[in-house]
Amino acid sequence: MQDLLLQYGLFLAKTLTWIVAIVAVVALIANVVRESRGQVGERLEVKHLNERYKDMAEVLNLDLLDEADHKALEKQRKAEAKAEKKAAKRGEAPPPKPRLFVLDFEGDIEASQVGALREEVSALLQVAKPDDAVLVRLDSGGGIVHSYGLAASQLKRIRDRGFRLIVSIDKVAASGGYMMACVADEIVAAPFAVVGSIGVVAQMPNFHRLLDKNAIDVELHTAGEYKRTLTMFGENTDAARAKFKQELDEIHTLFKSFVSDNRKQLAIDRVATGEHWYGTQALELGLVDRLQTSDDLLLDAVKEREVYEIHFRVKRGLREQLIGSLTRLAGAGLRGVWRPAARMQALPGIESSRLNPPQ
Secondary structure, three states, X not given: OHHHHHHHHHHHXXXXXXXXXXXXXXXXXXXXXXXXXXXXXXXXXEEEHHHHHHHHHHHHHHHHOOHHHHHHHHHHHHHHHHHHHHHHHOOOOOOOOOEEXXXXXXXXXXXXXXXXXXXXHHHHHHHOOOOOEEEEEEEEOOOEHHHHHHHHHHHHHHHHOOOEEEEEEEEEEEOHHXXXXXXXXXXXXXXXXXEEOOOEEOOOOOOXXXXXXXXXXXXXXXXXXXXXXXXXXXXXXXXXXXXXXXXXXXXXXXXXXXXXXXXXXXXXXXXXXXXXXXXXXXXXXXXXXXXXXHHHHHHHHHHHOEEEEEEEEEEXXXXXXXXXXXXXXXXXXXXXXXXXXXXXXXXXXXXXXXXXXXX
């Protein structure tokens, strides 16, 4: 009887698991279908944040102010608007405010958002004026070297054209994320933002002993002494390991040189150990320039500048959206596995090096 109940319990658990999985997939497909209707293509979205913040304050004032105070506020605003119109007619209008363009970069291992970033940068460089500035709200724990190198190069385009570049870090700008941040004229971080991790890491499994035990041969043919160093299936040699480590050291040297060139005040040997620091510590080490959240930074900016948030959107077809959604779900699952150990490593089987996230 106990065995029967146990088997029934296992059967029930399996059935429920399948039902939950099927419902999740159906819901995912339905969501993708709903979002994909009429939304295939590319577009540049622009939001005027001054108006957005003004509208938010208006809504709050409607609830907080009594009728008399609200009427007084409305009367004051109408008088100011009337005075501005009269001044414009007399040719006495104040000069237009300089602008601040706001970009967002949320980085994954492959820095997949770099495609949108390059379009946003290309767009704003065509319209920016000398006194305009750019703010990048950056959130990234790092990833593949060449991908983040390209992302950093996109930000460098802004500085090379003579526009002031500010990078704001609310959560994380580590490793490849910090490679991007260090390009800025000013780095602003929240007190508990994670910053730094100037290092490189690479790992892969090796199945040679398992294959050898089961009499399975793997042949690898190359032309060029170092076309392949470490391998997943062959027997790795000390010479191959030494060459692989040499390549990691060379990448680390390039990384340190890049940071030093962009932040000359840094004691690079002190901070390029692969360690990460929180905002207050990063300020003491010179990794950031001041402590402030992006929210307060923007509230200060709208007093002096016209602030525009820019997003380049790519709306893909049903098939691409479905594949992308499944990929993000898989990535979220992997991050959930990594977080308890407070460590992020390269995915098993990926040999290419990547900048080292927080340890």
